[in-house]
Amino acid sequence: MKEAIRVTVWNEFLHEKTKPEIAKVYPEGIHGAIAKHLRSRSGFEVRTATLDEPEHGLTDEVLKGTDVLVWWGHAAHEKVSDAVVDKVCNRIVSEGMGFIALHSAHYSKVFKRLMGTTCFLKWREAGEKERLWVVAPGHPIAGGISDCFELEHEEMYGEHFDIPSPDELVFIGWFKGGEVFRSGCCFHRGLGKIFYFQPGHETYPTYYNQNVLKVIENAVRWAAPVKRPAPVRGNVQALEKLS
Amino acid sequence: MKEAIRVTVWNEFLHEKTKPEIAKVYPEGIHGAIAKHLRSRSGFEVRTATLDEPEHGLTDEVLKGTDVLVWWGHAAHEKVSDAVVDKVCNRIVSEGMGFIALHSAHYSKVFKRLMGTTCFLKWREAGEKERLWVVAPGHPIAGGISDCFELEHEEMYGEHFDIPSPDELVFIGWFKGGEVFRSGCCFHRGLGKIFYFQPGHETYPTYYNQNVLKVIENAVRWAAPVKRPAPVRGNVQALEKLS
Amino acid sequence: MKEAIRVTVWNEFLHEKTKPEIAKVYPEGIHGAIAKHLRSRSGFEVRTATLDEPEHGLTDEVLKGTDVLVWWGHAAHEKVSDAVVDKVCNRIVSEGMGFIALHSAHYSKVFKRLMGTTCFLKWREAGEKERLWVVAPGHPIAGGISDCFELEHEEMYGEHFDIPSPDELVFIGWFKGGEVFRSGCCFHRGLGKIFYFQPGHETYPTYYNQNVLKVIENAVRWAAPVKRPAPVRGNVQALEKLS
Amino acid sequence: MKEAIRVTVWNEFLHEKTKPEIAKVYPEGIHGAIAKHLRSRSGFEVRTATLDEPEHGLTDEVLKGTDVLVWWGHAAHEKVSDAVVDKVCNRIVSEGMGFIALHSAHYSKVFKRLMGTTCFLKWREAGEKERLWVVAPGHPIAGGISDCFELEHEEMYGEHFDIPSPDELVFIGWFKGGEVFRSGCCFHRGLGKIFYFQPGHETYPTYYNQNVLKVIENAVRWAAPVKRPAPVRGNVQALEKLS
Numbered sequence: 001m002k003e004a005i006r007v008t009v010w011n012e013f014l015h016e017k018t019k020p021e022i023a024k025v026y027p028e029g030i031h032g033a034i035a036k037h038l039r040s041r042s043g044f045e046v047r048t049a050t051l052d053e054p055e056h057g058l059t060d061e062v063l064k065g066t067d068v069l070v071w072w073g074h075a076a077h078e079k080v081s082d083a084v085v086d087k088v089c090n091r092i093v094s095e096g097m098g099f100i101a102l103h104s105a106h107y108s109k110v111f112k113r114l115m116g117t118t119c120f121l122k123w124r125e126a127g128e129k130e131r132l133w134v135v136a137p138g139h140p141i142a143g144g145i146s147d148c149f150e151l152e153h154e155e156m157y158g159e160h161f162d163i164p165s166p167d168e169l170v171f172i173g174w175f176k177g178g179e180v181f182r183s184g185c186c187f188h189r190g191l192g193k194i195f196y197f198q199p200g201h202e203t204y205p206t207y208y209n210q211n212v213l214k215v216i217e218n219a220v221r222w223a224a225p226v227k228r229p230a231p232v233r234g235n236v237q238a239l240e241k242l243s
Numbered sequence: 244m245k246e247a248i249r250v251t252v253w254n255e256f257l258h259e260k261t262k263p264e265i266a267k268v269y270p271e272g273i274h275g276a277i278a279k280h281l282r283s284r285s286g287f288e289v290r291t292a293t294l295d296e297p298e299h300g301l302t303d304e305v306l307k308g309t310d311v312l313v314w315w316g317h318a319a320h321e322k323v324s325d326a327v328v329d330k331v332c333n334r335i336v337s338e339g340m341g342f343i344a345l346h347s348a349h350y351s352k353v354f355k356r357l358m359g360t361t362c363f364l365k366w367r368e369a370g371e372k373e374r375l376w377v378v379a380p381g382h383p384i385a386g387g388i389s390d391c392f393e394l395e396h397e398e399m400y401g402e403h404f405d406i407p408s409p410d411e412l413v414f415i416g417w418f419k420g421g422e423v424f425r426s427g428c429c430f431h432r433g434l435g436k437i438f439y440f441q442p443g444h445e446t447y448p449t450y451y452n453q454n455v456l457k458v459i460e461n462a463v464r465w466a467a468p469v470k471r472p473a474p475v476r477g478n479v480q481a482l483e484k485l486s
Numbered sequence: 487m488k489e490a491i492r493v494t495v496w497n498e499f500l501h502e503k504t505k506p507e508i509a510k511v512y513p514e515g516i517h518g519a520i521a522k523h524l525r526s527r528s529g530f531e532v533r534t535a536t537l538d539e540p541e542h543g544l545t546d547e548v549l550k551g552t553d554v555l556v557w558w559g560h561a562a563h564e565k566v567s568d569a570v571v572d573k574v575c576n577r578i579v580s581e582g583m584g585f586i587a588l589h590s591a592h593y594s595k596v597f598k599r600l601m602g603t604t605c606f607l608k609w610r611e612a613g614e615k616e617r618l619w620v621v622a623p624g625h626p627i628a629g630g631i632s633d634c635f636e637l638e639h640e641e642m643y644g645e646h647f648d649i650p651s652p653d654e655l656v657f658i659g660w661f662k663g664g665e666v667f668r669s670g671c672c673f674h675r676g677l678g679k680i681f682y683f684q685p686g687h688e689t690y691p692t693y694y695n696q697n698v699l700k701v702i703e704n705a706v707r708w709a710a711p712v713k714r715p716a717p718v719r720g721n722v723q724a725l726e727k728l729s
Numbered sequence: 730m731k732e733a734i735r736v737t738v739w740n741e742f743l744h745e746k747t748k749p750e751i752a753k754v755y756p757e758g759i760h761g762a763i764a765k766h767l768r769s770r771s772g773f774e775v776r777t778a779t780l781d782e783p784e785h786g787l788t789d790e791v792l793k794g795t796d797v798l799v800w801w802g803h804a805a806h807e808k809v810s811d812a813v814v815d816k817v818c819n820r821i822v823s824e825g826m827g828f829i830a831l832h833s834a835h836y837s838k839v840f841k842r843l844m845g846t847t848c849f850l851k852w853r854e855a856g857e858k859e860r861l862w863v864v865a866p867g868h869p870i871a872g873g874i875s876d877c878f879e880l881e882h883e884e885m886y887g888e889h890f891d892i893p894s895p896d897e898l899v900f901i902g903w904f905k906g907g908e909v910f911r912s913g914c915c916f917h918r919g920l921g922k923i924f925y926f927q928p929g930h931e932t933y934p935t936y937y938n939q940n941v942l943k944v945i946e947n948a949v950r951w952a953a954p955v956k957r958p959a960p961v962r963g964n965v966q967a968l969e970k971l972s
Contacts (some may be wrong), residue, residue: 002245093846093891096381116845117822117919120962128971131482133645133666134474138339138434143469147646156967159619159658160633160960162822162919165896168410172645172658172666176483178968180619180658180666190846190891191381226386231377231889233849238885239374239907240419242857336603336648359602360579360676363719371728376888376909390889399724402862402901403717403876405579405676410651415888415901415909421725423862423901423909433603433648474646476606481642482664485614488731582867617968620960624825624920629955654896662969677867712872717863725860726905 004045005224008066009035010057012073012080013050015202022202030072030200033207034216041217051076056084063091068098068220071105074202078109085109093190094230098223100216103200106161111196114189115163121181122158128176130154130199132183132211136170141184141195141218149211155201157181163196171215173198184215191226195219247288248467251309252278253300255316255323256293258445265445273315273443276450277459284460294319299327306334311341311463314348317445321352328352336433337473341466343459346443349404354439357432358406364424365401371419373397373442375426375454379413384427384438384461392454398444400424406439414458416441427458434469438462490531491710494552495521496543498559498566499536501688508688516558516686519693520702527703537562542570549577554584554706557591560688564595571595579676580716584709586702589686592647597682600675601649607667608644614662616640616685618669618697622656627670627681627704635697641687643667649682657701659684670701677712681705733774734953737795738764739786741802741809742779744931751931759801759929762936763945770946780805785813792820797827797949800834803931807838814838822919823959827952829945832929835890840925843918844892850910851887857905859883859928861912861940865899870913870924870947878940884930886910892925900944902927913944920955924948 011031015022026033031048038046049057051073063069069088073080088110091097101111112119133148158179164187171184183198197215200206207213254274258265269276274291281289292300294316306312312331316323331353334340344354355362376391401422407430414427426441440458443449450456497517501508512519517534524532535543537559549555555574559566574596577583587597598605619634644665650673657670669684683701686692693699740760744751755762760777767775778786780802792798798817802809817839820826830840841848862877887908893916900913912927926944929935936942 114845116818116843122962122965124965124967126967126971128967131664134471135645135647135668136431136651137471137474137646138431138436138469140469142471144471146472147475158965159621160623160962161621162960162962164893164916164918165622165655167894169651169655172668174660174664174666176967176969177971178617178660180660182621182658187893188379188381189893193381226381226383228377228380228385228387229389231380231891232390233851233889233891236851236853236887238853238855238857238905240905242855242906332602357602359575359600365719365722367722367724369724369728371724374907378888378890378911379894380889401722402864403719403866404864405717405719407650407673407675408653408865408898412894412898415911417903417907417909419724419726420728421860421903423903425864425901430650432650474648476608476646476648479608479610479644481610481612481614481662483662485612485663620957622917623957623960624917624922624955626955628957630957632958633961674865674867679867712867712869714863714866714871714873715875717866718876 002043004043005220006045006065006067007038007070007220008047008049008062009070010049010072012076013052014075025203025205030202030207034070037213038217038220044220051079056080058084058088060087063087066097067225068100068223070100070102070216070220071108071110072102072200073108074104077107080109085113089113092192092194096191096225098220098225099192099194100219100223101194101196103198106196114187114194117164118162121161122179124156124177125201126156126177127153127204128156131174132171132199133174134170135172136168139168139170140222141170141186141215143218144214145211151199151206151209153204154199154206157198193223195223245286247286248463249288249308249310250281250313250463251290251292251305252313253292253315255319256295257318268446268448273445273450277313280456281460281463287463294322299323301327301331303330306330309340310468311343311466313343313345313459313463314351314353315345315443316351317347320350323352328356332356335435335437339434339468341463341468342435342437343462343466344437344439346441349439357430357437360407361405364404365422367399367420368444369399369420370396371399374417375414375442376417377413378415379411382411382413383465384413384429384458386461387457388454394442394449394452396447397442397449400441436466438466488529490529491706492531492551492553493524493556493706494533494535494548495556496535496558498562499538500561511689511691516688516693520556523699524703524706530706537565542566544570544574546573549573552583553711554586554709556586556588556702556706557594557596558588558686559594560590563593566595571599575599578678578680582677582711584706584711585678585680586705586709587680587682589684592682600673600680603650604648607647608665610642610663612642612663613639614642617660618657618685619660620656621658622654625654625656626708627656627672627701629704630700631697637685637692637695639690640685640692643684679709681709731772733772734949735774735794735796736767736799736949737791738775738777738799739801740777740779741805742781743804754932754934759931759936763799766942767946767949773949780808785809787813787817789816792816795826796954797829797952799829799831799945799949800837800839801831801929802837803833806836809838814842818842821921821923825920825954827949827954828921828923829948829952830923830925832927835925843916843923846893847891850890851908853885853906854930855885855906856882857885860903861900861928862903863899864901865897868897868899869951870899870915870944872947873943874940880928880935880938882933883928883935886927922952924952
């Protein structure tokens with residue numbers, strides 16, 4: 001019996017509390033919508049955490065018990081403490097926790113530190129149509145997804161998106177207003193696997209879209225840690241005779 | 244309940260029949276040794292096929308029923324019919340069958356056609372020590388494998404190995420005689436996933452080594468097809484108004 | 487003084503001879519338009535070759551004297567002899583000649599053999615607008631190109647484009663009708679560098695567009711061979727004592 | 730006439746001043762040895778900078794006038810001010826300055842920040858033999874280099890080296906003691922190109938080796954910035970009608 005993947009869905013959870021029109025879209029928060037879907041699928045143990053909780057809900061114990069961390073943030077990136085960012089990055093790179101960065105999490109402290117670039121991009125909030133195209137049809141994150149799917153209303157994110165070349169590019173987004181975007185990007189950093197997925201502006205019901213939820217679910221399965229001994233680093237003896 | 248992965252282990256199966264010293268190492272053939280291991284693990288349905296069978300054992304029905312094809316060949320690459328090569332390549336690229344090319348299968352018709360390069364390399368048959376190092380510690384094919392593992396006797400394969408840059412490089416081999424080799428390489432071609440794994444000269448008991456068997460098992464799981472609708476190609480109508 | 491790059495611009499040169507409306511756009515052929523631009527720039531020695539010439543204009547002598555081969559073909563891929571294809575591929579992979587595949591050359595014998603995949607795609611001939619976005623802003627092929635540039639009328643080529651993941655993805659195309667395309671793709675195969683560039687349907691004046699010409703010029707410079715000894719392959723002696 | 734590439738060779742320049750045996754190897758400093766070679770080759774304007782100079786010799790004016798920065802550091806990574814690191818990283822990622830990280834610069838602040846990983850590795854100081862193999866024979870950084878070259882005495886650096894997968898892997902190192910290493914690695918970050926090159930322990934005359942010098946020279950040429958308008962980012966208007 002395969003063990004369940006322990007997922008923590010993190011959300012800054014601000015817009016939903018301060019803006020009624022957003023609360024209406026996500027009455028249980030964006031984290032709630034995503035967690036609800038994952039809980040409905042087999043093979044996951046799901047919890048949530050938010051900015052306002054002690055240590056943003058990401059205590060050592062929670063992190064240690066998290067195989068994959070899903071992250072949504074937008075307005076409060078700077079309020080995430082550097083101590084927590086250090087721990088999250090360390091848990092990803094050195095211990096293999098997966099990390100799913102959603103939408104505006106492109107500009108979160110964790111994602112920017114993992115990328116080493118500015119992670120800046122073009123954007124426009126006009127509720128325009130986006131169509132996401134699969135460019136890696138054999139990739140597990142594209143499982144169950146057709147050639148493309150549409151989101152009637154999304155925030156535009158456009159190139160050039162200042163990230164390293166993704167190790168695997170799974171989706172490219174087309175926007176009505178004329179831009180394109182690398183919308184689904186895989187990265188390997190240390191022992192950890194990272195997936196960036198662009199859809200999910202807070203004013204639209206993106207996280208109820210069945211394709212979006214399927215992609216997130218696939219990404220969580222893909223990003224789960226691999227079991228193997230930790231790499232040995234530092235000063236070592238020769239394995240062969242040197243003379 | 245996850246469905247079993249249907250694996251076909253193909254072997255040209257010549258050396259084992261003509262050379263007693265090799266028959267001694269692999270009394271049931273190289274395919275037999277690999278199939279035995281996979282059968283001992285959960286989640287696989289395993290069959291074998293060999294060169295001398297009709298259509299080399301790879302009939303339309305067998306191919307259709309194969310999720311991942313493991314391939315060992317050396318002396319008889321040219322005896323594999325082009326018709327079978329066509330079908331195997333099509334099943335990989337257009338239908339997503341996984342393909343695990345072992346050792347001298349670097350020079351098989353299927354692998355060369357998938358790569359588009361000569362696939363030539365340096366080699367030496369001196370029974371020297373090889374040590375395989377993990378360079379992608381978060382990759383599922385490295386699951387359960389330590390920093391490195393040794394094979395007391397292997398054929399040397401050395402760079403430059405004329406392949407496209409692997410989409411993911413998992414192992415690098417160190418050889419006693421002074422060479423290195425990209426020994427574990429992942430490629431994505433169309434819907435299919437391909438893994439090349441260098442160890443496995445017929446005169447050594449490589450396919451009884453627990454690390455080697457674990458890597459092959461991991462690779463088969465990694466290469467299993469993803470379920471999704473086949474891509475639509477050809478002439479299409481516009482999805483948006485053109486004027 | 488840096489040596490000139492010897493470029494051969496190959497064109498099947500059929501549409502221009504049989505269709506007056508195309509002859510009007512390219513009175514000297516597509517090859518003529520491209521060659522004219524390259525000749526106006528410093529550092530190139532340019533010749534052209536076409537399908538109807540003996541050996542398609544690609545004799546051993548011409549190939550040996552070609553550093554980078556630019557290729558446009560559409561209607562007559564099957565008329566290119568396998569002997570010439572063999573020589574061209576060998577010159578690329580084993581001797582380092584660069585290869586620039588333009589537009590419908592995605593389906594040329596040479597390109598398909600180098601890729602190992604079907605190279606099939608979606609397409610629509612509706613003269614719609616395309617906008618090409620730079621996604622690798624530090625890449626030499628993007629030199630002198632702004633964030634994006636537009637082509638008022640192009641044939642749509644859409645994903646999924648069945649190629650291996652490009653080693654470097656430089657341009658993504660946006661199409662008015664709703665599709666995206668990996669429009670500028672770099673590949674390394676053996677000693678050779680390959681660039682696929684999607685614009686260039688024969689009915690539009692694409693090869694007079696200054697951005698398109700600049701990209702082709704950049705690509706030729708990028709694809710020029712590197713001078714170094716040919717790799718040694720085959721059976722070799724040990725470089726270190728084996729016992 | 731092509732413009733000269735403006736190179737700044739930076740060295741922490743401590744060992745050479747405090748340890749006579751190292752001063753003997755590099756009487757003009759490691760930076761001096763590298764700068765001397767580059768000055769002997771056409772197409773470069775070379776200056777040097779060291780840790781003890783004001784702003785470590787990397788003032789705004791120097792950085793602005795630097796196309797490619799070569800970096801050697803070992804014992805004093807922590808003494809490099811964060812302000813200078815910020816500026817160097819910004820000049821690379823946002824303005825396209827090339828960066829060549831030599832040997833123990835794998836652990837410099839700049840390199841670690843660009844990578845987003847720990848950049849840790851195995852190491853051993855035993856003066857053992859290293860042999861560097863070319864695995865990307867068509868890459869400009871391999872220009873003029875044979876299949877492999879040897880360094881009689883080097884510090885061993887071994888896998889797993891905790892870096893992102895290189896965008897292009899050019900060299901793999903073989904060590905007498907049994908390890909391998911990704912010794913020549915290209916990365917693209919923002920507008921900048923980065924090359925990590927492993928040889929160069931301060932106690933050995935590595936930076937007089939003609940192959941090593943040739944690789945550094947090639948890398949500087951490869952890493953020179955590409956001229957094009959800076960990417961536009963931030964809030965933008967639609968390029969097409971949204972309704």
